[in-house]
Amino acid sequence: MILLYIDPASTSALLYIFIAIGATLAFTLKGSFYRIVNFVKGKGFRNNYDFEGHDILFYSEGKQYWNVFLPVIQALEKKNVPCGYLTSDENDPGLAYESSLMKAKYIGNLTMTSVYLNKLKAKFVGMTTPQLDVMMIRRSKNVEHYGHIVHAPIDIFSYRKFAFDYFDSVFCSGYHQIEGIKKLEEKRGTDKKLLLKSGLTYYDVMLEHNKKNGFAKLDNKVVLVAPTWKEYSILNRFGVRFFENLLKDTSFDVILRPHPQSYVSFPEVIGEIEKHFKNEPRFSVDRNPLGNASMEKSSAMISDLSGVIWDYAFLYAKPVILLKTEADAMLGFEGSELDYEMWEMRERPRLGKNFDENDIDDIGAIVTETIENPSVNTLEKLRNESVYNFGKAGETVANQIIDIVNN
Template identity: 35%
Template sequence: MTILLEHAVAIPYVGLYLDPGTGSLLFSLIAGVVTTVFYSAKGLYYKLSGSAKGAVGTAERSVLDTWSVVIYSEGARYYGTFKPLLAQLAKARIKTLYLTSDSNDPGLTAHADLTTCFIGDGHKAWALLGRIKADVCISTTPGLDVMQFKRSKQVKHYMHLVHAPTDKAFNRPYSFDYFDSVVINGPHQERTLRFLENLRGSKPKQLIMGGCLYYDDLVNQLRNLTPERVSPVKTVLLAPTWGRNGLLSLHGSKFLHRLTQQDINLIIRPHPQSLVSEPALIQELQALFPGNLRLEWDFSPIPFEAMAKSDVMISDISGVIFDYAFLFEKPVITVGIEPVREGTEASDLPYDPWELTVLNDIGLRLTEQDIDRLTDYLPTLTQDERFKRNIRALRAEYVVNFGCAVQPIMKAIKPLIEDHANVTQPFAALERRAE
């Protein structure tokens, strides 16, 4: 059942992307309080009146039912992370509600046995999330109880899914402090989260060594992948992060000009958040470098196809470089920038974040000027088996349950569900497969 609440309330709000830790603090606090009060009053009205006026009220009351599991997604780009988990929750007949802030999220229609709902974005979404009732709420959204994403008093347990194999040190401060549990990918993430707990004296969280969920689906896609035709001209995938540490923000047209002068096919894939947070930059670069036979702009929600048909990736400090390396065992060129640490968890660490320590193992680190000689480096990168061996060793050590993360994560969810005894058989089957 799919519920749409995009017209649930006519409150003026700024229609921009607002994730926890961004935007004006004063505006966020005031708007959040006002919206929460409105929703609370509205809910009290429905409760006292005993009936909702029209379909919207009925839909909202359904969303605010009591659930075993509530999953919140910020949008379609995170559906790949939740997809394996949603499928298993449906198979186990667990009462699950999938909430998303993206009306185009495929999760709204892909799981007929689950209730799904588009709840809009901004303060409207945060206010509704503050009123849900569930045994466990699962999300990839950081910053619980830091700004807009507030804990509901009627949710017993909040679980964060780390959706990249980096150690997340470049997240904003307190991104994970107030979750009850965090599903991690490997020992490097455990090290950072435990260090920050000790530094701040915060309550230790349950750390679930589950793995990276979206690899489950991508590994299945890899098994069915038709090999690309080998071309004498190498295809380079440029996939930078967004914001102040991103290549396009730092070097923009100058960097793209250097790339387009090379004898390569170039796929430019901006980070999906760039389209939201820095659209003017992307539009300007598209106008300066329009698509042609040798240049392609890729805005698809999933980078799988672009990864598959490229020979090497160029990026910065972004989780996508490890997706590329671990899934396709292809090398990565990282441009030698020093990421800005101020205002991130990394500024509190006495050691370099994990992702900075392994860049030479998965490929080459080049300067911006080195890009002028990119084609000189490509034969070494694509033919040296050392990089493939390094990638396999890193994946084995730092990405637990590669391609089969859903089983241990479901096993961790089981004791958090109040009526888990009713779903023993489906869970037992999952546990046998995990063994």
């Protein structure tokens, strides 16, 4: 008898390959169907004709990503460079953006989006959506260059498998992303991508907001809970119980700011929490595209491995209380193939306090102690070490895109 052993990382990789093959087949058939429908209606087989003459196109999954693209579009405008903006969200603010150089279009729901994007024609297409050519969105043979615009300061560990493998470039926010992608390229033998020192474009928007409006008066009785959306998040691990324990301490109010993806990937979990506390006056949910208001009025944040902890620390210099997350939570993500400590785990002790599942019953006391005795942290050095082009990432990315198109 021959016994075969497949390690977890390989199993995960095989699973994603099978999923990708199935998705490819399904969406190829769907794409053929919609092309035939369009042809019968007299529209022919071309579905991006309204963007002819635009060398640069951007695609957004939804309104929550508009602030990632806005600084880049504005920088292109200043250089008199036209671009197109495609979105799957009919409520995307980009559709109402007035510009003679940027043309915006709502391209329908997820199914129609994939069909549309798979037939694009452009020199450059930039998106925040990972897993190009793995899941829903396929490379178009008429697009010369695909770029992924990173929209969080986190390491690549918590991205799904093959998140960046088939992009031509990645606009990175910090050195740690470049480090991780290079290691995966070497391990997998994939083509080397253009890894750019770009920064975080939405920081430009938040900094401009703070400059215009100033900081709200600090309220020492508010704690902001801003977890990630993934399986190992505070919401998915503890649900209603976490907030019940948090609200036992009556000295502060609670604002929950879920990751937008929580409503897509785990709607039952977030729905249960919202329903359970709908009549609790000390509990509120913030779903605004920008989190400035909640960050400004709070004096501490509770989170896990969400990228927002770095926004909070870098932009507001306030303490963060972090749920300890074990490395085995990375199974199914890029981190399962990287054999060193992820950047978030390496640097998080510099942000504030940690807690684990044994501390859930006492989470209120931990928050109170943190608010009343905040640790003094110098975060500017960490920010400068970890984020490229702080406050001017939009202009940087625009210049990098122009270089790609011209060369």
